[in-house]
Amino acid sequence: ALVARRSKRFEREKTPENERLRSKFHLEEDALILQEYNCALIYADGSSKGKLYVTQHYLCFSGSLFGKDTKAVYPLEDVVTLEPTDSPAPNSMLMTSTSSEERFTFLAGRQHAMSTI
Numbered sequence: 001a002l003v004a005r006r007s008k009r010f011e012r013e014k015t016p017e018n019e020r021l022r023s024k025f026h027l028e029e030d031a032l033i034l035q036e037y038n039c040a041l042i043y044a045d046g047s048s049k050g051k052l053y054v055t056q057h058y059l060c061f062s063g064s065l066f067g068k069d070t071k072a073v074y075p076l077e078d079v080v081t082l083e084p085t086d087s088p089a090p091n092s093m094l095m096t097s098t099s100s101e102e103r104f105t106f107l108a109g110r111q112h113a114m115s116t117i
Contacts, residue, residue, distance in 0.1 A: 021053060025060045025073050032056060035116045039107040041072065042088065052104055054116050059095070061104075074102070082114050 022031050035054045040047040041061050048070045050063020059074040078097040085092045089105035093114060107113055 021055070021060065024062065025053075025058070025071065027055065027058065027060075027073075030056075031058070035113070037107055037109055037113050039104045040089075041070070042103040042105060043070075047105060049106075052107070052113065054113070059117065072102075074100075076117065079117070082117055084110060084114065 018032055021027065021033055022029065032055060033053050034056065037052045037054075038050075039052050039061075040049045041052075041063060043065060046065055048061075048063035048065035050061060050070070053060040053062070057076055059076065059079070061070070061072045061074075063070050074095070074097055078099060079095060080098060081094075081096045083094045083096075085094050085103075088103070091107045091110045092103055092105045093107050093110055095102045095104065
């Protein structure tokens with residue numbers, strides 16, 4: 001009889017962090033957090049301080065703006081460019097996708113984030 005071994009990937013898929021991320025952003029069952037970064041996302045009416053999560057297929061942002069939870073999901077296949085910038089704040093990253101342009105600021109580990117994405 002064949003006995004399947006549980007892989008490390010299977011164990012990672014079942015971690016509470018990955019399960020919360022999939023639930024919060026409505027991602028596929030096999031979505032894994034590859035990396036997370038503290039940052040802020042700039043909006044027209046302010047900036048939302050939170051975290052940027054990198055998965056195999058998405059960038060997901062979760063934060064808070066004026067006490068209200070904010071979240072956004074960007075498919076990696078739609079990302080056209082990533083550019084480092086120090087405007088409007090240090091360690092910023094400008095992401096241009098097929099549908100929007102977003103600016104993440106105060107991005108801890110900006111170069112690492114850009115390499116990972």
